[in-house]
Amino acid sequence: MLFITLRQYSSNHWRMAMRHCRYTTASCPASSATPLQPDRPIGFVSLVDQQVPYDKGLDIQTFLVNRRHQLNRQDANDTGDPEDIIVFLQHPPTYTAGRRIRGKTELEQEQRLRRLGADYFETMRGGQITYHGPGQLIAYPILDIRDYQINVRCYVSRLEKTIIDCCKQFGVEANTTENTGVWVGQDQKIAALGVHLQRYVSSHGVALNCNVDLDWYEHIVPCGLADKKVTSLSEQLNRVVTPSDTLPILRQSFERLFQVPLQPINPEGQLASEIKSIIAGGK
Template sequence: MLSTVPHQRSLPHLLYLTTKRSNLVAQTLSLQTSPVQASPAQVSVHCLRHKQQNNYGIRAFATYNSSQINISTPASEQGLAACPTTIARPRLSPLPYVYLRNLPYNRSSDLQQRLVDRQIRLRKEREARISLQNEPKSSTAPEGGSNDLILLVEHTPTYTNGRRNRGAHAVGDKEVERLTALGATYVESLRGGEITFHGPGQLVAYPILDLKPIQLSVRCYVSYLEKAIIATCAEWNVKAVTTENTGVWINDQKKIAAIGVHVQRYITSHGLALNCNTNLDYFKEIVACGLVGKETTSLSRELNDTSIDVQKVIPTFLKGFGTTFNRELVPMSEANPELEKIIQDYVEFGYGNL
């Protein structure tokens, strides 16, 4: 299942949540494949909380041969287990991070896909070597997550739309013209979710992680992203919570962070966006994440402190993320300076051998 050849196993069970706001219906999505079918599907998810059952729902899209497949069964029949309190760390290597400022959204998307492809390629090569040695993977494999990394980004002003607003629900040309007239670009993204804003003053984190070594489901991965954001806010003495709606909130009305994730063959991309000192006027021009009547806030607004910025928040986010995911985070300049140079060149010039 971890290579590009056809596989004979099913993808892990994911939650599929239908989203009528007043009546959330939790279901599971089980995607089955046979030896003659294509390689594993790409899955885009965005998180919703089912308030009564206290479960996390995943809106999942799976594509085989360019056709969308949704196969669902009631969640009550699946016996979904709760996420573990902590993540086991079986020989996990330190997690490098790099901060990229004023990055156009399209370039960040291209960069993420290249890094995901790199992860998949390196894993395939490693497994091929292990297979040739005819030894158990555990005896020959290097530390788990050795190719993981996290991109910390501040974007140029951009409105992005997720998979839920495509096709019949796509934004029309006039609306795109209106949004771009505000000084922002408009981009349709692979992530789950609906329209939101990214721009200066917002900390966007794109973890490129292999979920396989830590045996973490997509559902639990999204849950841990929420916990990392809540821990970051706590470092600033801001109490944040999850609600029945997407993202992380100060209360039922004020949202401080958004989550939209893409997973391909266990490799994550896209991620989360935490408002630090973002210009919140951009959010007034849209119905952010499709949630009518809700507000968007920031750490700066909650603390009434205009001195807060992304670079000040990054250390607290790294602490919260590292604690939540049980990983040591290190600057990429120390962990892998060659890769950092390639990434920086790609960001600046649009090319690089990843």
């Protein structure tokens, strides 16, 4: 089951969103993402060469979500960068709790996880507790899903199929199960997924295990599934596959599954400058 968090205008929107929380990938066909402007690219920001603190990652997402809403209110985008943005990055060792257990984690458990040398955050994404850290490729798409003519359920399905397609390019056969995320077989999770939407604009996203240290997962019950394991591309292939190795393949998978080109943002532009300022602590 996937738990998606949404902030919409009314309780009717909330109830409608919750009806989409039980789904199977097969319920959304491969052609379900049809962009209204297929030639309009999604911009991307690559920060995989550094470890961005999780709270800075949240600040970047908040900034980009607000930017997307502001662009929705304007007649034209004159920023020089695409309206929709995907941020690719790595985090330092961090445990995060989703909405299902937000406010329910005992202080002793939080302190225990922090003593391991990891950060701990409660977030607005769906799901329970998971781990992020070096060797894991994170993708945070900040998209207005209406521009792709898909509902919440099919947006999540797009993300899952994007990860499955990426894994396939490496020769790893991945799939979905009744549990959220992307799996190898029925009991080895290779990618976690948690989504938050605010007035149709997405944040949070997917985390694909490349060469992450799997020992960090031994200290939690990932996503509340005690009888399941966690795996990585490196473990499956018996060779080191880094986030830098994976990024160009994942970008291509995004392009195929969302049917739009991805282009890097202008490294000298205002958007890049704002993101650098956030990471440096200026916002």
